[in-house]
Ligand SMILES: *[C@@H]1O[C@H](CO)[C@@H](O)[C@H](O)[C@H]1NC(C)=O
Ligand SMILES: *[C@@H]1O[C@H](CO)[C@@H](O)[C@H](O)[C@H]1NC(C)=O
Ligand SMILES: *[C@@H]1O[C@H](CO)[C@@H](O)[C@H](O)[C@H]1NC(C)=O
Ligand SMILES: *[C@@H]1O[C@H](CO)[C@@H](O)[C@H](O)[C@H]1NC(C)=O
Ligand SMILES: *[C@@H]1O[C@H](CO)[C@@H](O)[C@H](O)[C@H]1NC(C)=O
Ligand SMILES: *[C@@H]1O[C@H](CO)[C@@H](O)[C@H](O)[C@H]1NC(C)=O
């Protein structure tokens with residue numbers, strides 16, 4: 001069967017493999033076709049985040065003028081404030097001191113700010129959408145959908161009157177067990193950066209301020225506020241800062257500093273990460289707020305913190321590091337009054353930047369007392385956002401195995417639905433506060449990164465709807481422990497669908513002995529035994545996994561009776577409908593893994609650090625350096641079960657016609673900088689150095705043809721740096737997607753900037769082109785390369 005197919009094309013670059021090289025002078029540039037978009041202007045002329053560049057535009061926005069205008073208004077307003085009032089702009093009113101999880105008090109006519117969780121929807125209130133988790137957004141590799149999700153979330157925060165939505169979350173899936181990985185965008189910095197960029201653009205277009213979090217190196221939950229993360233400067237820039245840089249380029253209004261220490265200094269008091277890197281190198285114009293309780297001193301102000309959240313030293317203590325303390329430190333000259341001006345100006349500028357001074361709705365909910373009639377108007381902000389939820393749920397379903405065309409299902413006579421994860425929780429969708437229970441189908445993790453479900457369509461419910469149409473007979477069995485009962489239900493059915501899961505979340509809730517982080521990478525609830533017991537009874541067993549991240553599938557993945565596996569992540573409120581779209585072939589699977597699924601937990605490059613206690617600071621050394629996730633498997637020749645970027649489809653794709661050519665720029669101002677870069681000189685380390693537009697403009701265009709053949713499998717693009725660069729064998733540097741009808745072909749274009757071809761030079765503190773030959777591959781995953789080329793540098 002040849003189906004209409006979407007494919008995700010990724011560009012990974014950087015390697016030492018010896019391909020044919022031509023010196024730049026002999027490169028037949030004139031023989032290359034002239035790119036259609038030539039000459040390419042340097043930037044998208046945005047005036048405000050409410051009108052971002054179109055999705056897929058190679059042009060990065062320049063929000064500089066919009067920030068300057070907002071800052072001028074903010075300066076004028078702040079100039080009319082007393083010192084105490086300025087301090088109040090920077091100091092939250094304390095935990096539960098207002099209706100939102102964070103509250104800045106009103107000052108005169110300025111209404112103050114409501115800050116509210118979470119990265120997947122408005123937390124602690126009703127009539128909101130429960131969106132797919134961040135990790136599902138990344139798994140689509142579809143910028144349009146990621147932007148649309150961000151926009152819908154931003155609109156819902158605005159609709160409820162919350163000025164700041166606390167997301168997206170962009171920490172890296174450095175360790176597979178990391179409790180909050182699912183809130184973020186996977187284990188590759190480029191994919192995470194693109195997802196962060198699109199999410200922020202959408203979110204702020206929707207009207208609410210976004211908050212890039214958690215800055216930085218907060219990659220595990222265990223003792224997150226009693227650990228010090230140590231990453232070398234190059235790793236920090238190339239892996240962990242990168243997504244924040246993309247958020248800054250998207251005009252993000254705020255950044256949240258994290259609970260942990262970095263090199264033995266609190267993340268919220270770290271001059272290096274806050275002042276030098278974020279505000280200096282990246283040129284971040286907005287404000288930095290503390291994570292809730294991550295603020296540890298009055299002098300944090302000097303290190304770059306701009307807002308204390310929730311404002312009190314410990315929750316509800318009534319004391320504050322700032323407030324009266326900050327006023328006193330300014331009055332006796334310990335902290336410069338210009339710093340307090342700067343804090344207030346940054347915070348109020350972000351409010352102007354988003355246009356929140358005009359017709360912004362009043363806060364209409366109470367996060368702490370959602371049933372209080374006086375403070376809850378129950379405003380319905382859901383609009384038709386269920387549509388994007390359902391679409392992302394389907395687009396983020398990864399087909400890991402499909403033998404003998406087991407999928408899509410074609411009017412099966414009988415369907416057995418097995419496993420606790422297939423149906424509802426006995427307590428309803430919100431029966432566990434902040435989803436702190438693994439009961440029924442899993443559609444989000446636990447912790448502050450959650451929202452209440454308005455409803456939750458389970459797989460059981462959606463498959464039954466479909467059964468009516470197909471006249472299939474359906475049976476089900478929920479217990480994961482009664483293996484004989486499960487096997488008996490599966491016996492003699494056309495297909496047995498087994499639903500299993502793995503959950504995780506934030507450290508303040510423990511579920512089944514998992515203190516936020518997962519204690520192992522095994523699927524939960526006796527899943528492996530359940531799958532094998534059902535497969536023994538039914539030779540057409542299809543496994544559906546709802547998981548927060550990678551899990552070890554070895555106990556059953558090669559079982560010949562397991563004919564198909566769908567990896568569905570955390571799809572949000574339309575879970576069952578999204579799944580049915582893929583199961584029955586209405587949507588061709590196009591999701592790609594945003595992390596590696598290993599054969600053995602020990603195969604990953606970094607492990608959860610356990611032990612220690614709250615009387616000490618435990619050390620987390622990022623010794624794997626650049627070799628996060630697939631880069632480590634590649635560098636060490638470790639065979640994964642399913643590599644980063646993997647995902648099957650119901651159809652197949654062929655690639656051909658690879659071309660690459662330099663993009664001409666017509667901006668006289670950057671010629672000198674570009675020439676210096678070509679000679680291998682590091683980019684100047686000036687304010688905004690890492691976000692300087694010339695460094696990020698398209699330098700090369702790579703094009704190739706993709707054809708839906710019904711025989712071959714999908715495609716992505718990876719870069720291989722020269723060996724002198726000291727980079728991993730392959731790194732993702734671009735991706736695009738294309739929807740093709742059977743037999744149809746399209747030309748796909750991916751651009752590379754000078755930044756994409758640079759490494760961070762620690763001595764020079766700048767981005768530099770390494771010496772030697774750059775090659776790249778286009779393929780179907782990080783290991784399935786179909787086309788290879790070299791870059792005419
Ligand atoms: C990405 O999503 C958009 C919006 O729904 C859709 O039009 C496009 O076809 C998708 N791309 C692929 C490859 O599915
Ligand atoms: C500052 O905010 C506090 C509440 O957080 C309030 O009691 C105080 O009056 C405010 N001060 C000024 C000058 O607005
Ligand atoms: C942490 O220490 C390492 C090793 O000295 C250094 O390379 C890195 O830049 C430091 N990071 C920060 C944020 O200070
Ligand atoms: C000022 O900070 C100290 C800690 O140094 C704290 O004990 C005190 O309560 C704070 N004062 C106020 C008014 O919050
Ligand atoms: C300034 O005031 C603060 C708060 O009262 C105090 O802790 C600090 O020691 C004072 N510093 C100087 C230099 O007087
Ligand atoms: C599903 O799993 C949860 C958590 O283990 C358990 O409380 C519940 O009873 C199970 N439901 C069924 C129907 O087995």
Ligand SMILES: *[C@@H]1O[C@H](CO)[C@@H](O)[C@H](O)[C@H]1NC(C)=O
Pocket residue numbers: 511512513514519520521522523524525526
């Ligand atoms: C792994 O953790 C899950 C979830 O808590 C649990 O169900 C399972 O028994 C654990 N497996 C092992 C081998 O410890």
Ligand SMILES: *[C@@H]1O[C@H](CO)[C@@H](O)[C@H](O)[C@H]1NC(C)=O
Pocket residue numbers: 532535536537538539559560561
């Ligand atoms: C596969 O299914 C067949 C037929 O139901 C059964 O005889 C066989 O034991 C199963 N194999 C496994 C590995 O479960």
